[in-house]
Amino acid sequence: MKIKGFFTAIAVAVTLTASAATAQNDGVITVKVNKASKALVEKWIEGYKAVNPDVQIALVSGKNADADLTLVNQHQEGVNVTYVGRYALLPVTSTENPLLNDIQKKEWKSKDIKNLFFTAEDLDEEYEEEVEGKHNKLKDKLTVYSGSSKTSLSGIFASHFGRTIDDLRGNRIAGDDLYLLSAIEEDKASVTFNALSNLYDLSSRTLRSDLVLLPLGVKASQREALRSGNLDETLELIENEDIDLIPVEDIGFTYNSFDTDIDQFLQWIIRDGQQYNHAAGFLHLTNKEVESQLKLLAQNN
């Protein structure tokens, strides 16, 4: 009896674990997301269920989890992917950074950002000489934090400035990019970068009170929108103007299998789900992207 009970408990545990891990139930669309996009995807599911109450969609997570749809945060080569939104990255530091005054005095142009965030090798030496004794002192005192996980946006940030993730100087974290903000909270004399969805309080629609954006060397009008600390103004600015200093990248879903339910869900996100993007700190797809993604979905059918 004892043995039977023990095996019963094991069997139940294994079954539950397996079902959670595979999340591959008939009639249910399983979606795997990372922490940063979870709020957005939840809003999409909620919105979609409101008009299609019979559809069942479940979120799964964990490194071994398998799902019908997996959210990816950058362009993918060689796999089927439908892009459903965009996000932007901004460099940031803590309000308690002892070097905050020096940081805020500067208008951070592309060269400044490259010099601060990346290893010195291969950088423009003329620029190095130009700023030697001024900016480099600041660089020496500031620690850069970046992510090392597969889902980290550090690679996106690096490639926007023509470098690779391996060129980022400073310290790394393992875990979700949200923890980069914890890292700079702990190590005050530091900088990092993050997606708007992590930088802004989605309820108050304002920049988190413990953070300060690095003042970017952009046009005065653009600077005002960024300085406002208002998420919606910032989203509108980035959507309407092409600002070279701000990395913008697509998010999308890759899929293991493709059927009508998945097709309709994705079509809905592209057509109607965009209204939720801003609420979660994400950018809308451009009109051109909407058109191209719908066209690609039609081709899948």
Next chain:
Amino acid sequence: MIKERLFLAAALTVASTFATWAQTVQGTITDAATGESIIGATVKYGDSKGVTTDIDGHFALDVKSLPVKLNISFTGYRPQTVTVYDDEEDINVKLTEKRSYLNDVVVVGYGTQSRTQLTGSVVTVKADVFENSTASTLDGALSGQVAGLNVTAASGQPGADSSIRIRGGNSVNASNEPLYVVDGFIYYKDASSSGTGLGAIESSLNPLATINPNDIESIEVLKDVSATAIYGSRGANGVILITTKKGKLGEKKAHISYGYSIGLSSVSKHLDLLNASEWAQFQKTYFSNKGGYTDEQIKALGKGTDWQDAVLRTAVQQAHELSINGSTDKSRYAFSANYTDQDGIVLNSGFQRYNFHTNVEWELQKNLKFGINTTYGRSKQQGLTTTEEQVFNSSPYSAGITNSFVYALLMPPVISVYNADGSYNFTNPYEYAYFAIGDHAANPVYDLKESVAENVNNYLLSNVWASYKLGDFTLKATVGLSSEKLTQNYFSGAYTSLGLATQGIGGTGNRQTDVWQQEYTLSYNKELGIHQIDALAGYTKQNTTSTHSSIRTNHFTNETLKQYNLGDGSGIYTPQTGIVESTLNSIIARVNYTLLDRYNATATFRADRSSRFSKNHRWGYFPSLGLSWNVDKENFLASVRNLDYLKLRLTGGLVGNQEISDYAFTTSYATGSYAGSSSYAKKNSANSNLKWETTASYNLGADLGLWNGRLNFVLDLYYKKTSDLLLNVPMGFASGVTSQLQNVGNVENKGIELAVNGTLLKRRHLNWTASANIAHNKNSITDMGKTNDVILGADNQQILRKGEALGSFYGLKFVGIVQNGEDVTKLPTVNGQTPKAGDAKFADANHDGKIDGYDRQVLGSIQPDLTYGFSTQVQWRELDFSITFAGSHGAKIYNALGRRLEQTGDSYNVLNTVLDAWTPTNGSNSLPLASTSRPFSYIDDRYVQSASYLKLRNLTIGYRPRLPKTFPASVRIYATATNLFTITPYKGYDPEVSSGTDSGAYPSARTFTFGVNITL
């Protein structure tokens, strides 16, 4: 039942609590550049002891709670801090190498070593050098790249051999070529495998043609004894380690690249010969005017036939190159295929090769790796037939006619190549001696087009290895085979210069050479605090079997099938067959010890047992010791700004040379035929004392890096003394042989080398680097035992003499021409005659009043005083540019061709310099009055000319067009000029002739190549 469930729940709760308290974070540490796992990296947090990564770069570390700050470090890499906030994913940390010259890992004998721990003098040549070069063999690309490594091409013949000397030559009769090791397989340019005994083919196929330069990942040149002693009896001439390309671990996507190039070659220099009018006038003025030309006819002759142009051509070369490499989780692979087709600039000559190479490695089990390297290919060289080296007056060779190309230069320009009906012209009334029988004379264009002189080599080089790691120990076993089948074909028809006398002659020969190699090594690597030990011990064995056979016949009745119908020849030469077998058993050992990452010591020992020496002298022992000091790591230099590294090296030890022919220690006989029966002639006289040539070598070196590796210097001073010199000592008549190989005397080499490389400009879109090297070597024979001077060469032009360098030229000193009115009674006599106006004058060195062999002096040597190279590369946005110069200063070359072409007579053409020869009205002081007299028996210094040169070896401009991101490939197009110019005082075609005697070497070409590389 309830109790049981409560117990289970409680147990799960406890386990869960325990799990929170002792959490395990795990991950992998890899190299950011290569993706390869870093074994032995330290991962720790706070004051914890930490863990080190395993063979897969994997670690697992128990921590109390998250977040936790991990400190990751590994020698030579930038340390990294990673704060772990959650363990949803394994941690992947990529460490970036500190980019410093001393952090390079270099390939050394039987292993690798960090340059920071190195004690020896090792220079690395990276793949880009071979990728930028259009040379079909690696030696062509190495020229000018390494201080102290001197590459001299044997000739301009495509696919031809070249001579490589590392820090001068040590030996007279043993080989001076370095040892090659291809992915661990020892590959010697063995003299015994260079021919089939057939003869009559001028050029030998470059043994390095079996290696496609584009397969090379890097070459390490081991120059001093600390680096070469592990190769013991074969290390005296330096060692060149060739590492072929491998797939990069971590790069799962296969890299596929294809390259195509096409080029045009033409002769880089023309000799100025007399044209038809000039030659006919010359004949009429000085000789009997055999053609009976009137002045009007002479004028009408014009330029006539330019035989030099007639046998030269603009040649096309092209190459296809395909390579595929990549990796999977447990394996990596590289495959390449190459096809090269290179026409020579002399008619009917060229070189073709196809080559396949694979390099695959699997991780079969956690600690067990297995790999295979295989190269298979076929090289074919079409060259020139040659007259045998004979010094009889009736021999064309003794008349300076060494091959059909030289004969073309000698052809009178009044003779046409073709008859009016388009058929070949075989009428030449001026040819009376060597290449005419009856009214049939040879025609060099026909010779070259219709003769066959080819070398075909089918080769397989395969190495299979397995390694097993057991803690700090690694066991490795390697078995390899090099199998080469060389076929030589030769045919000269009845109307060719070489077939005239015998109504055609042809032959074929084969040599099969199989080298089996076994290696078993045990290595140990351990870091114990401030101590680091790297030890190696092993046993190796190499067995070589080489068989050859050749047959020649003459007097052909049907030449249609040439060498494929030798049975048609009614005259049969004695067939030649033979076998040689040799074995080399070796024990190797090496210990590297590093203290505090500053003080390094390397002790090496090799014991070789070679079958090439007599029973009592088969074992040779070769120890070495190297010390180095990373001075920059000392505290007293810590405050020195801009000092990247400073290292001092000191090494000493013994290495050997066993590269003599097999069975040289014993008596041997050569077969032949005499009066219709077989005969035996003594070929070698036994020498039971024959033993190793031993070189004691010492090196003092320094490596200096400044400004974060922007400027690097390597300086080396060395001294080498070779004793028990292997020398063919002339023997008395009673011995039955003309010479015997003995251990006699010493040779010394001492020199200094400096290499500098730097980054001159580094911008985001602009990178400009440059490197330069220069080396001085002084070579001299310091002892020849009881042996007197040894005179060598077909024109007795070289001498071995105590106090002089190897390859010294020996001849008279020319002092001018006897002028009108000069008091000839005060001049020394020549052959008992008093010189007359217009005769050449020579220095009477021994002041005995006559000019003879005793007045000969050393006139310089083939050893250069300085060799140097310079190269620079610029990358600007999508454009790249590179240029490589190589030079040599102070060496001499015997211009036997020039001597022949300034020898006047009524048969052959001459250089136009003879128009300035002495006449009663032209008091020239360079050339005597034209006559049919043969030149003086001894060479003189007019023809021992400077072989100094500066060559623009390679100039390449490349462009990588910006393509849409959706385009699946990257493309580079390029144009390369090879041998664009040569600055030299040498009067022949090219001062680069490895033998030092230019008796009509195949001229070098200037080549323009255009190509494209496509990478997916």
